[in-house]
Structure formats: C-alpha cells, structure tokens
Amino acid sequence: MAEDRRTRRTRRSLRDALVSLVLERGFATLTVDDITERADVARATFYSHCRDKDDLFTRVTADLLQELAAGLEGVADETAVGFTGKPLLELFRHAEAERDLYRVILRGEGDGKPLRMFTDESVTRVAAVFRERSVTTGTEPRIEPELLARAWVGEQFAVLRWWLEQDPRPMPAEELADNLRMLAVHGRYWASGSDGAP
Amino acid sequence: MAEDRRTRRTRRSLRDALVSLVLERGFATLTVDDITERADVARATFYSHCRDKDDLFTRVTADLLQELAAGLEGVADETAVGFTGKPLLELFRHAEAERDLYRVILRGEGDGKPLRMFTDESVTRVAAVFRERSVTTGTEPRIEPELLARAWVGEQFAVLRWWLEQDPRPMPAEELADNLRMLAVHGRYWASGSDGAP
DNA sequence: GAGTAACTGAACTACATGTTTGTTTCCAGA
C-alpha cells in the first residue's frame, strides 16, 4: 500500500509553493491563502496536512535534512579535523541540487528553528570529532573544542549561504570545498596572500 | 530643546519590553498588546512611535549599531588581516555590555533584516581590508577576498552568538578575541592540537 | 467496479492589527 498519489501531489504542491513564495516575499508576510492559492489547493486541505505555516516549513525541512543525513552515511572523513573532506563536499553537492530550499533554510526564515537544528547538529558532530582527535593524538587542543566547532560550522554555513545566493555560480562545489580545506589548514594569513605571520 | 522626557521614557519602555519578551517567547508570536502591556504604555501610543513590531525592532537595532560604529571610530586595526585586533575586541566588549539586545539580533529574530544588515556591513568592511592588503603586500590572495570575508565574518558571529548564550561566561572578551586571532593566524589544525599537517 | 480516503467550497468564530476620537496629563520655555 503505497502512499496515495493525491497526498503526494498535494504535499509537493505545498512544498513548492512555500519555497517559491518565501524566496519572493519572505516567510513572515505570507498568508496561508497565498500558499494554498499558489499551490492550487483548498484551504481545508492545507490544514489536513499541517497545523500551520511553521509546521509545513518544519516538515519540508525535516525531509531535506533526512535526505542529507542519508547521503552522508558511509562517507568517511579522511581529514579527521572536523568535517573537512568528503562530507563537506557531499553537503555542498546536496545544497546545489536543492538550491532553493537550502537558500530558504540558510536565510533563517520561519522562526529560524530549522536553521538552528541544522547548525546545532553540525556543531555537535564536529565538536565530537575535535575531542576524539585530541584523544587519539594525545595532544591538548589549544582552543576549546566547543568554540572551535562553532567557528568552523559558522564559517561553513556563511560560505555556503554566500555561494548559493550568487547568480552565476562563482565556482564549482569541489573548488569551494577545497578552498575551505586550505583555509582550515593554513589559516587566514596564508589565504589572504602574505608569506609570513603578521 | 531636548527631547521630551515622556517620549524618552516611552521609547525606553518599549525597547526593554520588546527585548525581554523576544528572549522569553521569540519575536514571531508576540502581539503588539503583549509589548504595550509589558511596557505599560497605551496601544495608541505604540503606533504613534512606530508603524509596527518590525519597525520598533528596526529602530532599536539601528540605535545599537550606530552606538557600535561610534565605538569603533578611531580604533585602528593593527593586524591588517580583516578586523582581527582591537576592533574585534571592541565588538565583543560592546556585545557584552548590551548582551540581551545582541542575543536578540544574532538569533535573527524579526524578519532577520537587522542581522543581515549587520553581517553585510561587516563583510563589506572586511573584504575591503583583504583587498587592500593584497595591494600593499603585492601578493595575490590565494582565496577570493569575498569568500574569505564571508568565512571570517561567519566565524566571528557564530562564536559571538555562542559566547553570549552561555550562562556562566566561558571566558572574558579578551581571551575570546585572542582565540580567534590565533585561529586566524595558525589555522584549525594547529588549534585542535596537532603538531603537523593532516 | 466498489469502497474508502482525500479533496473541495463555504460558512463561522476568534483574535490581532492598525486607525480614529475626544479627553487628560505633563513637559518646556517664558
């Protein structure tokens, strides 16, 4: 017993309507009528699928993040310094494939809960990597892992947002991931072109 | 003719009510009545000061950012790699002094416009520093300045948000700024405790 | 092809918004 075709159609319509409308006019000013009209769905139908606007957004987002998590399964991080290698590239590729929805999420639309969940999960994962690393190498981290994780994830997301918002894509996903990797290894002085320390 | 004492009082009340309520319950669910009740101000008075909730938030934020800009005047950045030295410390000190309002802004409350303005201004400033630097040293940046600026500002803001949300303050502003400076110079491998490259 | 589940349209309540008005209170400048 597969899911009813009608419900699939309706959910897709609502999803697409929400995403396109948010990109056009922002989440806050949208009315449920706006969404149902764009989706060509009756008002009552909307409420049979979700409690309200936020709920719709949450569901749509949850689906996407689950998809990402699935894509991340089995992609080992060979760099061992917090999500720098293949997983990062996988994230960028996924984001490119689902560009509009990622833009909506990364803008912190809605009440910002989806974005917070996204970042917080990432921070948790990355912080764990940092801690584990300091155990296996037997060296003390020179900066608190929690702080380090926040910095790194903040950097990733800011760059990802920027990359997705540009219109001709400034560079392919591979190059973007590579830039971030280099930055992580060598620091910003190196990246900005100087030869020595400040 | 200084500003009427009554308007000062009213504006302060509205400001404080907004900030405390947003911290308690988030911006989206707040009603104008909630704000005016907490501020102990008549509904009509609210509308004689601002068009709506968002407008109030915008004004409050604009005041704060202007204050910050004033504080940044005359504080030269001796590191020349994008807002890493004294200006960063100045930002952290100001944020600590106005903790609650900063938390509200950095959470991206409202329509997120204040936060966007804040970050975009910072990015512009920092990108300019990177470009200028590559001119004076005569070396080519190894990573696009725009990307570098996004990464750096994203890192700053993520860390600042984290720092302000912790309850016993994890470290003084000086130490935080110092950590970020070191991270910028040496990169994340160094910071996480390893001795060599990956 | 039949039974069931999803969609529809319309009506209705509840509530927040933003505006208006006439009145009262309080400030600033003389």
Added chain:
DNA sequence: TCTGGAAACAAACATGTAGTTCAGTTACTC
C-alpha cells in the same frame, strides 16, 4: 509660576487572517 502645546490615554471600530467544521464531490487503491 503660569500657559500653550505636545504626548499619552482609553475605548471603540473596520479589516483581515487563522483555524475549524461539515456536507458534498472526486479519484485513487485494491
């Protein structure tokens, strides 16, 4: 200290959106 004017007030009003309900129609699954 007085006074004109500005600000705050309470209350009522029109408007529009949020959710809910239900009887009737459509279309999917088995």
